[in-house]
Amino acid sequence: MDENQGASIHVLHPQAPEDEQMLERLRAKAPHAAAWFYARFGAHVDHLVWVVLGADRDHEDLVQEVLMQLLRSVHRVRRPEALAGWVKTVTVN
DSSP: OTTTTTTTOOOOOOOOOOHHHHHHHHHTTTTTTTHHHHHHHHHHHHHHHHHOOOOOHHHHHHHHHHHHHHHHHGGGGOOOHHHHHHHHHHHHO
C-alpha cells in the first residue's frame, strides 16, 4: 500500500487560528485575517441567514453584507471565547 494513499492532497486555505489569535489579527488588520475569519464562520453565517430568511433571491448578498458588518465591528468583541456567540447574535439580528 502506498504510504500517501488516503492522505489529503491539498488544503485550499490555512487553518483558522484560535479565537484569541484571530481577534488579535483582525484588530491589527493582519494579512489574511479576513480570509481566516471567513474560513471559520462563512458557512455558519450562510446557514443562519438561510434559517432566518428561508429562500431569498438576495441570499448571497445578505451573507456578504453580514460578513462585512462582522468584520467592521469585530473590535466590539471583548473576550475571545465570546466570538462564536457574537457572530451568531449579529447574524440573526
